Amino acid sequence: DVKVTQSSRYLVKRTGEKVFLECVQDMDHENMFWYRQDPGLGLRLIYFSYDVKMKEKGDIPEGYSVSREKKERFSLILESASTNQTSMYLCASSLYYRGNTEAFFGQGTRLTVV
Amino acid sequence: DAKTTQPPSMDCAEGRAANLPCNHSTISGNEYVYWYRQIHSQGPQYIIHGLKNNETNEMASLIITEDRKSSTLILPHATLRDTAVYYCIVRGNYGGSQGNLIFGKGTKLSVKP
Numbered sequence: 001d002v003k004v005t006q007s008s009r010y011l012v013k014r015t016g017e018k019v020f021l022e023c024v025q026d027m028d029h030e031n032m033f034w035y036r037q038d039p040g041l042g043l044r045l046i047y048f049s050y051d052v053k054m055k056e057k058g059d060i061p062e063g064y065s066v067s068r069e070k071k072e073r074f075s076l077i078l079e080s081a082s083t084n085q086t087s088m089y090l091c092a093s094s095l096y097y098r099g100n101t102e103a104f105f106g107q108g109t110r111l112t113v114v
Numbered sequence: 115d116a117k118t119t120q121p122p123s124m125d126c127a128e129g130r131a132a133n134l135p136c137n138h139s140t141i142s143g144n145e146y147v148y149w150y151r152q153i154h155s156q157g158p159q160y161i162i163h164g165l166k167n168n169e170t171n172e173m174a175s176l177i178i179t180e181d182r183k184s185s186t187l188i189l190p191h192a193t194l195r196d197t198a199v200y201y202c203i204v205r206g207n208y209g210g211s212q213g214n215l216i217f218g219k220g221t222k223l224s225v226k227p
Contacts, residue, residue, distance in 0.1 A: 090157050103158075108156070
């Protein structure tokens with residue numbers, strides 16, 4: 001079975017902490033994504049990676065960075081966590097080619113910054 | 115911004131067909147229509163996608179109008195487990211970043227006993 005695994009289901013961090021959210025996929029997918037989901041705003045793309053060490057900014061990259069050192073792992077980093085980064089974070093992966101393919105999502109990490 | 119318009123909510127009786135509409139009047143010739151759903155507290159799940167022909171799989175059917183400006187997702191026999199938010203997404207036929215999924219607010223489908 002296809003799998004995208006996020007390291008934590010729930011996380012509580014303090015303001016100013018550096019936070020790492022980890023995502024691992026076992027499908028050998030080239031594309032990996034980080035979204036955040038907030039009530040009334042839907043899913044918004046933070047960052048995207050289409051290959052190892054490659055990344056592109058999504059719609060709301062401010063306050064975040066990412067790391068893709070290995071194909072299967074895509075990390076989202078909150079450099080200095082703030083309360084407005086309290087949210088549900090979703091990782092996804094998909095194949096890379098000039099066609100159409102489904103994206104597979106992890107279960108999400110609900111982050112609370114206090 | 116999302117390129118689709120969906121009603122914010124719909125109800126359906128258990129065992130009946132659920133028909134979820136989506137407008138995508140600005141769709142271009144090489145863009146596909148995708149449907150995902152998100153059950154409470156889970157990540158989104160792929161349902162189906164299509165270009166211009168109607169499509170059917172084990173989960174649902176997708177009906178796309180001839181002018182491709184709208185589509186309907188059909189769940190033929192809705193169950194309580196189909197209660198979820200359903201997202202209609204228009205996505206280009208590209209690899210890399212141009213193939214990103216842009217989610218709108220979706221339709222919250224409530225299946226009632």
